[in-house]
Amino acid sequence: MSVRMDATALAAFLEREFPQVHSDFVIERVAEREVTVRLAVETRHLRPGGTVSGPTMFSLADVTVYLAVLAMIGPRALAVTTNCSIDFMRKPANGADLLATCRLLKLGRLLAVGDVLIHSEGVPDPVARATLTYAIPPEG
Amino acid sequence: MSVRMDATALAAFLEREFPQVHSDFVIERVAEREVTVRLAVETRHLRPGGTVSGPTMFSLADVTVYLAVLAMIGPRALAVTTNCSIDFMRKPANGADLLATCRLLKLGRLLAVGDVLIHSEGVPDPVARATLTYAIPPEG
Amino acid sequence: MSVRMDATALAAFLEREFPQVHSDFVIERVAEREVTVRLAVETRHLRPGGTVSGPTMFSLADVTVYLAVLAMIGPRALAVTTNCSIDFMRKPANGADLLATCRLLKLGRLLAVGDVLIHSEGVPDPVARATLTYAIPPEG
Amino acid sequence: MSVRMDATALAAFLEREFPQVHSDFVIERVAEREVTVRLAVETRHLRPGGTVSGPTMFSLADVTVYLAVLAMIGPRALAVTTNCSIDFMRKPANGADLLATCRLLKLGRLLAVGDVLIHSEGVPDPVARATLTYAIPPEG
Numbered sequence: 149m150s151v152r153m154d155a156t157a158l159a160a161f162l163e164r165e166f167p168q169v170h171s172d173f174v175i176e177r178v179a180e181r182e183v184t185v186r187l188a189v190e191t192r193h194l195r196p197g198g199t200v201s202g203p204t205m206f207s208l209a210d211v212t213v214y215l216a217v218l219a220m221i222g223p224r225a226l227a228v229t230t231n232c233s234i235d236f237m238r239k240p241a242n243g244a245d246l247l248a249t250c251r252l253l254k255l256g257r258l259l260a261v262g263d264v265l266i267h268s269e270g271v272p273d274p275v276a277r278a279t280l281t282y283a284i285p286p287e288g
Numbered sequence: 289m290s291v292r293m294d295a296t297a298l299a300a301f302l303e304r305e306f307p308q309v310h311s312d313f314v315i316e317r318v319a320e321r322e323v324t325v326r327l328a329v330e331t332r333h334l335r336p337g338g339t340v341s342g343p344t345m346f347s348l349a350d351v352t353v354y355l356a357v358l359a360m361i362g363p364r365a366l367a368v369t370t371n372c373s374i375d376f377m378r379k380p381a382n383g384a385d386l387l388a389t390c391r392l393l394k395l396g397r398l399l400a401v402g403d404v405l406i407h408s409e410g411v412p413d414p415v416a417r418a419t420l421t422y423a424i425p426p427e428g
Numbered sequence: 429m430s431v432r433m434d435a436t437a438l439a440a441f442l443e444r445e446f447p448q449v450h451s452d453f454v455i456e457r458v459a460e461r462e463v464t465v466r467l468a469v470e471t472r473h474l475r476p477g478g479t480v481s482g483p484t485m486f487s488l489a490d491v492t493v494y495l496a497v498l499a500m501i502g503p504r505a506l507a508v509t510t511n512c513s514i515d516f517m518r519k520p521a522n523g524a525d526l527l528a529t530c531r532l533l534k535l536g537r538l539l540a541v542g543d544v545l546i547h548s549e550g551v552p553d554p555v556a557r558a559t560l561t562y563a564i565p566p567e568g
Numbered sequence: 569m570s571v572r573m574d575a576t577a578l579a580a581f582l583e584r585e586f587p588q589v590h591s592d593f594v595i596e597r598v599a600e601r602e603v604t605v606r607l608a609v610e611t612r613h614l615r616p617g618g619t620v621s622g623p624t625m626f627s628l629a630d631v632t633v634y635l636a637v638l639a640m641i642g643p644r645a646l647a648v649t650t651n652c653s654i655d656f657m658r659k660p661a662n663g664a665d666l667l668a669t670c671r672l673l674k675l676g677r678l679l680a681v682g683d684v685l686i687h688s689e690g691v692p693d694p695v696a697r698a699t700l701t702y703a704i705p706p707e708g
Contacts, residue, residue, distance in 0.1 A: 165336055196305055202350050202369050207343035229342050230539065231511050231561060233373040233653035235681050235699060237674040253685075253694055254657040258538065259510065259563075261655050263683070263697060265673075274673055277683060277699065279655060281511060281561075283539075370679065371651050371701060373513035375541050375559060377534040393545075393554055394517040398678065399650065399703075401515050403543075403557060405533075414533055417543065419515060419557065421651060421701075423679075445616055476585055482649050483627035490622050509622050513653040 149255075152222040154178055158215050161223050166211075173211055181252040183216040186245050186269075200240045200275075205266060208248045209234060209278035213262035216250040217282050226285045230259075234278040241268035246275065258284055289395075292362040294318055298355050301363050306351075313351055321392040323356040326385050326409075340380045340415075345406060348388045349374060349418035353402035356390040357422050366425045370399075374418040381408035386415065398424055429535075432502040434458055438495050441503050446491075453491055461532040463496040466525050466549075480520045480555075485546060488528045489514060489558035493542035496530040497562050506565045510539075514558040521548035526555065538564055569675075572642040574598055578635050581643050586631075593631055601672040603636040606665050606689075620660045620695075625686055628668045629654060629698035633682035636670040637702050646705045650679075654698040661688035666695065678704055 153161065155175040162170040172193075177184040185208065187193070193204040210229055217227055240246060247267050254261040259281055266276040293301065295315040302310040312333075317324040325348065327333070333344040350369055357367055380386060387407050394401040399421055406416040433441065435455040442450040452473075457464040465488065467473070473484040490509055497507055520526060527547050534541040539561055546556040573581065575595040582590040592613075597604040605628065607613070613624040630649055637647055660666060667687050674681040679701055686696040 168332060192308060197366065199368075201347075202372070203343045203347035206346040206372075210342050226337065228339075229376050231373070231375050232342070232346075233371070233513055233699065235371050235673075235701070236369055237681055253655075253697055261657055261697070277673055277681070279653065279697065279699065281655070373559065373653055375533075375561070377541055393515075393557055401517055401557070417533055417541070417559065419513065419559065421515070448612060472588060477646065479648075481627075482630050482652070483623045486626040486652075487621075487623035506617065508619075509656055511653070511655050512622070512626075513651070515651050516649055 149180065149220060151178060151180055151219050153219050158219060161218065169207065169211070175215060176247065178219050181216065181220065181255070182250065183212055183219055184247060184249045185212040185215065186247055188245055198242050200246060202236060205236065205246070205276050206232070206234060208246060208266060209264040210280060212248040212250040212264050213280040213282060216252050216262050217255070217260045217284070220252065220255055221284065224285060227282045229280055230283045231281040232278060234276060236276050238273060238275050240275045241271050244268040244270060260284060289320065289360060291318060291320055291359050293359050298359060301358065309347065309351070315355060316387065318359050321356065321360065321395065322390065323352055323359055324387060324389045325352045325355065326387055328385055338382050340386060342376060345376065345386070345416050346372070346374060348386060348406060349404040350420060352388040352390040352404050353420040353422060356392050356402050357395070357400045357424070360392065360395055361424065364425060367422045369420055370423045371421040372418060374416060376416050378413060378415050380415045381411050384408040384410060400424060429460065429500060431458060431460055431499050433499050438498060441498065449487065449491070453488070455495060456527065458499050461496065461500065461535070462530065463492055463499055464527060464529045465492040465495065466527055468525055478522050480526060482516060485516065485526070485556050486512070486514060488526060488546060489544040490560060492528040492530040492544050493560040493562060496532050496542050497535070497540045497564070500532065500535055501564065504565060507562045509560055510563045511561040512558060514556060516556050518553060518555050520555045521551050524548040524550060540564060569600065569640060571598060571600055571639050573639050578638060581638065589627065589631070595635060596667065598639050601636065601640065601675065602670065603632055603639055604667060604669045605632045605635065606667055608665055618662050620666060622656060625656065625666070625696050626652065626654060628666060628686060629684040630700060632668040632670040632684050633700040633702060636672050636682050637675070637680045637704070640672065640675055641704065644705060647702045649700055650703045651701040652698060654696060656696050658693060658695050660695045661691050664688040664690060680704060
């Protein structure tokens with residue numbers, strides 16, 4: 149199964165369909181069943197103590213799986229998250245961007261499941277992990 | 289075990305510690321191990337199709353459990369989410385506020401666990417459910 | 429929506445389709461979108477220290493949601509669990525049976541979501557909570 | 569950080585502390601923060617249609633993370649699971665053993681988090697994935 153949308157196509161889709169969030173995210177890498185997205189951390193993403201907020205990390209995990217699904221099935225705006233489990237394991241490094249990498253573990257006709265690891269750039273131990281399930285709308 | 293912070297005290301705490309998000313949330317009700325928070329839905333919370341975004345619902349669930357913990361243990365800014373599972377079950381009703389109710393199922397010395405149901409105001413079937421674990425920092 | 433299988437019908441179904449586990453479980457109560465199941469705790473369910481094993485509690489949560497789904501849709505052996513999140517919050521009471529109560533939060537055409545609370549009989553604080561998603565096979 | 573218990577030491581511990589389950593599991597490989605465990609599938613693990621039961625896969629995931637924690641911290645019987653999220657993604661292959669591989673993502677003083685992938689032997693797509701959190705009792 150080959151990639152149907154590359155980083156440029158995914159970025160254009162994100163800009164068109166999600167104008168309110170697309171500027172937070174940079175698509176770093178797209179491969180078969182694997183996508184990496186960068187969050188350029190800014191002050192509005194932070195909580196007291198300088199940590200990136202939980203909702204920001206959820207948002208990063210969510211968009212990364214979404215893009216990994218779209219990369220394989222092509223543009224469908226209406227795929228929706230049905231479930232997420234997320235573990236926050238360490239405080240992100242101060243001043244570092246976050247990098248989220250999704251591996252699609254399942255890409256069925258109706259459901260897709262993706263695992264995400266989030267790292268502070270340059271730090272080997274992960275900040276967070278998440279698994280998300282997307283319900284895929286019927287084609288056409 | 290009695291409530292240590294009422295709605296007024298929790299709102300003041302939220303405003304002081306989380307200035308970037310407090311205006312989204314209204315604390316509707318505080319009781320022993322149970323808190324209800326309203327999200328006044330605005331355009332910036334929406335996704336294509338008029339649905340409230342996943343990160344917005346995550347954020348609502350997260351703050352509701354946080355406030356339910358603080359209501360019982362008193363103000364400690366550094367309690368952190370360690371885990372969340374969330375199920376998105378229905379599209380929220382157009383134009384309705386969201387109401388999240390947390391029940392604390394566990395309030396231990398180190399860990400607290402809260403269950404959250406999110407409803408569109410006036411609609412009986414829940415939009416989402418979540419369970420969050422908070423790590424509680426040692427006192428003093 | 430009314431109940432299609434009562435406790436007697438569900439117990440007969442369980443005995444026929446799951447002969448290896450049915451004797452562990454007693455169906456205590458069946459109502460619209462709500463089922464309570466008892467686990468008569470025996471030595472084979474225990475771990476060192478006298479606690480009921482995690483897999484035993486998972487099994488109890490799983491069967492309780494399954495029965496709550498079947499009670500509403502009628503007998504279909506092939507509904508499968510796609511996702512579970514479970515929190516183990518307290519040690520069960522020594523020598524007490526476990527009671528699991530499921531509320532179905534969603535009963536869609538393709539997916540059902542149920543919340544479960546597990547208590548030691550007679551103890552108000554829950555031992556565990558779980559949420560399970562079932563994929564429902566097409567009818568006929 | 570080096571491995572404190574190898575496969576032989578872990579197997580002896582499992583046999584001593586968990587006599588009722590140890591014979592199901594074979595420890596295939598132990599490395600720093602990574603353990604692989606085989607479940608020799610037998611009739612008692614199966615459900616109608618020949619699939620391995622959910623509780624059996626939960627049990628395999630649970631024991632694999634437990635052994636990965638013990639491999640690093642040494643023998644402590646009282647580490648307990650506090651949380652698990654598990655996704656069942658495909659039917660296991662008929663007649664094949666299951667192999668579970670855990671990577672420890674966090675090994676803190678109080679909490680450990682491990683990710684598990686479960687495969688049917690010889691099949692590249694995973695059958696299930698799970699993440700478990702263990703609470704680690706204080707030493708001594």
